[in-house]
Amino acid sequence: MTARSTAFAGKSPSFRAAVGLLAAALLALLPALGAWGSDAERGKALFKQCKRCHQAGSGAEHRIGPHLNDVFGRAAGSLGDFRYSPAMKAAGTGGLIWTGATLDAFLSDPRALVPRSRMSFAGIGEQGDREDLLAWLRGFSGAVSELPPAEPTATAEEYGLDPRLLSIEGDPEYGAYLAGECTTCHREGGSGEGIPSITGWPSDDFVIALQAYKRGKRVHPAMQLVAGRLSDEEIAALAAHFRDAGDQP
Amino acid sequence: MNRREGVMNQRNGNNGLSRRRFLATTVAASAALSAPAALGQGRPRVVVVGGGAGGATAARYIARDSKGAVDVTLVEPTRAYYSCFFSNLYIGGFREYASIGHSYGALAASHGINVVHDWAVSIDRDKRSVGLAGGGSLSYDRLVLSPGIDFKPGSVPGWDLSQQNRMPHAYKAGSQTQLLRAQIEAMPEGGVYCMVAPPNPFRCPPGPYERISMVAHVLKQANPTAKILIVDPKAKFSKQGLFEDGWQRHYAGMIERIGPDFGGDKVEVRPGAMEVVIDGEVTKVDACNVIPAQQAGRIAAVAGITNDAGWAPVVAHTMQSRADENIHVLGDASQQGDMPKSGFSANSQAKVCAMAVRGALTGSKVFAARFSNTCWSLIGTDDGVKVGASYEATDEKIAKTDGFISKTGETAEVRKATYKESLDWYAAISGDMFG
Ligand SMILES: Cc1cc2nc3c(=O)[nH]c(=O)nc-3n(C[C@H](O)[C@H](O)[C@H](O)COP(=O)(O)OP(=O)(O)OC[C@H]3O[C@@H](n4cnc5c(N)ncnc54)[C@H](O)[C@@H]3O)c2cc1C
Ligand code: HEC
Ligand code: HEC
Numbered sequence: 215m216t217a218r219s220t221a222f223a224g225k226s227p228s229f230r231a232a233v234g235l236l237a238a239a240l241l242a243l244l245p246a247l248g249a250w251g252s253d254a255e256r257g258k259a260l261f262k263q264c265k266r267c268h269q270a271g272s273g274a275e276h277r278i279g280p281h282l283n284d285v286f287g288r289a290a291g292s293l294g295d296f297r298y299s300p301a302m303k304a305a306g307t308g309g310l311i312w313t314g315a316t317l318d319a320f321l322s323d324p325r326a327l328v329p330r331s332r333m334s335f336a337g338i339g340e341q342g343d344r345e346d347l348l349a350w351l352r353g354f355s356g357a358v359s360e361l362p363p364a365e366p367t368a369t370a371e372e373y374g375l376d377p378r379l380l381s382i383e384g385d386p387e388y389g390a391y392l393a394g395e396c397t398t399c400h401r402e403g404g405s406g407e408g409i410p411s412i413t414g415w416p417s418d419d420f421v422i423a424l425q426a427y428k429r430g431k432r433v434h435p436a437m438q439l440v441a442g443r444l445s446d447e448e449i450a451a452l453a454a455h456f457r458d459a460g461d462q463p
Numbered sequence: 464m465n466r467r468e469g470v471m472n473q474r475n476g477n478n479g480l481s482r483r484r485f486l487a488t489t490v491a492a493s494a495a496l497s498a499p500a501a502l503g504q505g506r507p508r509v510v511v512v513g514g515g516a517g518g519a520t521a522a523r524y525i526a527r528d529s530k531g532a533v534d535v536t537l538v539e540p541t542r543a544y545y546s547c548f549f550s551n552l553y554i555g556g557f558r559e560y561a562s563i564g565h566s567y568g569a570l571a572a573s574h575g576i577n578v579v580h581d582w583a584v585s586i587d588r589d590k591r592s593v594g595l596a597g598g599g600s601l602s603y604d605r606l607v608l609s610p611g612i613d614f615k616p617g618s619v620p621g622w623d624l625s626q627q628n629r630m631p632h633a634y635k636a637g638s639q640t641q642l643l644r645a646q647i648e649a650m651p652e653g654g655v656y657c658m659v660a661p662p663n664p665f666r667c668p669p670g671p672y673e674r675i676s677m678v679a680h681v682l683k684q685a686n687p688t689a690k691i692l693i694v695d696p697k698a699k700f701s702k703q704g705l706f707e708d709g710w711q712r713h714y715a716g717m718i719e720r721i722g723p724d725f726g727g728d729k730v731e732v733r734p735g736a737m738e739v740v741i742d743g744e745v746t747k748v749d750a751c752n753v754i755p756a757q758q759a760g761r762i763a764a765v766a767g768i769t770n771d772a773g774w775a776p777v778v779a780h781t782m783q784s785r786a787d788e789n790i791h792v793l794g795d796a797s798q799q800g801d802m803p804k805s806g807f808s809a810n811s812q813a814k815v816c817a818m819a820v821r822g823a824l825t826g827s828k829v830f831a832a833r834f835s836n837t838c839w840s841l842i843g844t845d846d847g848v849k850v851g852a853s854y855e856a857t858d859e860k861i862a863k864t865d866g867f868i869s870k871t872g873e874t875a876e877v878r879k880a881t882y883k884e885s886l887d888w889y890a891a892i893s894g895d896m897f898g
Pocket of ligand 2: 303
């Protein structure tokens with residue numbers, strides 16, 4: 215169990231029972247606390263790690279990853295209008311249902327639970343962090359009347375970019391040629407720990423990421439070199455190509 | 464085996480003859496067998512010779528992007544391609560041998576490429592046809608040559624191909640790599656491993672030094688009193704600062720390098736006695752890795768498109784041979800300008816070539832050529848470094864525009880992340896080549 219509950223291990227059974235009762239009462243009183251001791255407010259802050267790919271809340275849409283409303287209780291890879299990796303879909307049809315326990319396992323090491331998932335995220339090592347995050351995420355599942363509005367995954371302003379960069383119409387045919395440079399490192403539909411997946415991204419997120427490298431707002435020598443010589447039109451062309459690029463079987 | 468010998472014989476026989484006369488006889492002899500290859504139903508025909516980093520990529524991109532409008536045949540003698548890239552990691556125990564082998568199955572099945580397992584032994588540029596060792600020939604509208612390298616005869620006195628089992632080069636991957644690893648494992652306690660490093664230009668500039676790192680990694684665990692000797696004709700080498708810093712940190716006292724200032728350029732080997740003679744001084748060694756001077760894979764010379772240095776000069780915009788516009792040369796065999804001879808470079812050049820070939824044969828759009836390269840090297844466990852650059856085509860050559868290199872003193876996290884990148888790169892480029 216959790217690090218916190220082991221603190222009770224030495225106490226008498228009656229003490230534990232009393233604490234258990236108290237916990238139950240607290241839980242009933244404070245719906246914001248998803249489980250004993252977890253802190254949904256902290257969880258909200260921890261969700262920043264997920265926010266560049268996922269939305270949750272009213273009006274949430276699929277971005278780089280699927281929206282996370284009502285994730286508790288749903289089968290993995292089951293939202294019809296999101297293009298999951300074959301691995302995530304297979305996990306769902308194979309019986310993987312998202313619960314507190316399975317989500318905890320997924321977030322601790324995504325590829326251990328779903329090998330070849332396209333989610334490029336290393337995992338959260340601290341169990342307490344995962345619990346807080348899940349406590350917060352649980353608030354977006356079940357009969358919830360009023361969700362706070364979903365926050366955007368990435369904005370041009372965040373990187374001090376001109377929002378007009380997002381409205382350039384890219385030529386997918388040119389993008390397909392330019393993509394040849396990328397697929398030597400980014401396996402199409404692949405998922406790596408060292409080199410992330412970039413297929414199926416919404417154009418805005420894609421353009422923002424590449425512009426951020428190009429302008430040195432995101433730092434990585436290889437990506438800065440690659441993006442540094444791409445024109446705004448070429449970045450738009452690549453975004454158009456990778457938005458629709460298929461998964462490799 | 465038989466086929467190989469057949470090729471060698473023909474190669475030897477070729478020496479004294481003029482190229483055209485030699486080719487004319489080969490083609491005439493096989494003309495009767497070549498009829499089926501002409502059944503192209505009017506589709507333009509591309510023949511790719513060599514199914515490595517350049518050739519496999521070019522074949523896949525031409526077939527995939529022309530969606531059946533171009534008839535693509537890939538000629539490659541081996542049924543499984545063992546990549547040189549990551550072969551050093553196999554020597555170091557970081558990769559399984561099977562993980563660096565790739566089949567051509569998906570190229571045939573998913574992209575309709577006609578994969579012919581044979582050697583190309585002749586090229587008739589007037590008739591535009593390629594003769595095969597097994598008989599028969601293939602005619603082409605465009606020919607893509609990506610045969611990799613061959614060794615320059617006589618570059619290391621005392622060594623020739625007949626000695627490759629005693630003193631392996633392991634510079635074409637496969638059984639040679641396995642042999643070298645076995646010889647390192649069999650070294651006596653405190654024994655000496657010697658590498659005779661090649662002069663420029665050669666495939667994979669950091670390759671010999673990554674290999675030294677991997678050999679040191681293995682010996683440090685299994686045979687810690689063993690010594691490593693590098694005999695090097697070059698004053699400087701790729702990523703030198705990074706390697707020397709890493710050797711100091713991981714393998715202090717184990718590695719000695721003799722550069723040209725101490726006779727590293729005056730070396731002779733005696734495979735029978737397992738001796739290396741450096742500037743007249745004899746050293747007894749227990750494993751000896753001779754990496755000779757290199758030139759374009761032999762078929763490029765047979766085609767008559769190589770220069771005096773043994774490489775095939777190309778036009779940077781399209782990778783077309785400067786001697787024949789119907790032939791494109793990719794990868795190690797080409798003389799293109801500033802790019803290092805690497806798998807990444809060959810793959811990058813192949814995409815430019817594929818676009819140019821499709822444009823010429825099907826009228827598809829042609830965009831400005833651009834190239835890039837990144838080479839990762841592993842120095843020790845989780846200690847990866849990289850060097851990369853981007854390039855553009857000028858009328859003169861492929862010209863470097865910008866680049867980066869890892870730095871000494873980077874944190875362990877950065878080095879580990881760099882190593883992890885290389886693992887994903889390997890998966891990606893393999894997929895890009897073979898589907
Ligand atoms: C130890 C080592 C480590 C390396 N590490 C890296 C690395 O980390 N990253 C990197 O990018 N590069 C690396 N390289 C370099 C890389 O292997 C080569 O640059 C790359 O393979 C070149 O591609 P190519 O298509 O020119 O030749 P190859 O990949 O060698 O392919 C040539 C193919 O042509 C075939 N062939 C030859 N002659 C004929 C003929 N007459 N008929 C038919 N087929 C023929 C051969 O069988 C072969 O399969 C390394 C090389 C070595 C030796
Ligand atoms: C770099 C982008 C990225 C980040 C960061 C990221 N995810 Fe994901 N996530 C994805 C993608 C893409 C998928 C779909 C994976 C697939 O199809 O294999 C996914 C899938 C999921 C799923 C499965 C959803 C379903 O419908 O089956 C859950 C749950 C999830 N992510 C939660 C999280 C949480 C919580 C975080 C933050 C701790 C996070 N993700 C961080 C991209 C990301
Ligand atoms: C030399 C290998 C290499 C090449 C070539 C390359 N990339 Fe990358 N890319 C990486 C690495 C490594 C990262 C992770 C960088 C980081 O940590 O910020 C990355 C990150 C990215 C990201 C951000 C991913 C995320 O999850 O935020 C995008 C988008 C991207 N690359 C697009 C491209 C495009 C488009 C191209 C071709 C024009 C390309 N890359 C070429 C190695 C490469």
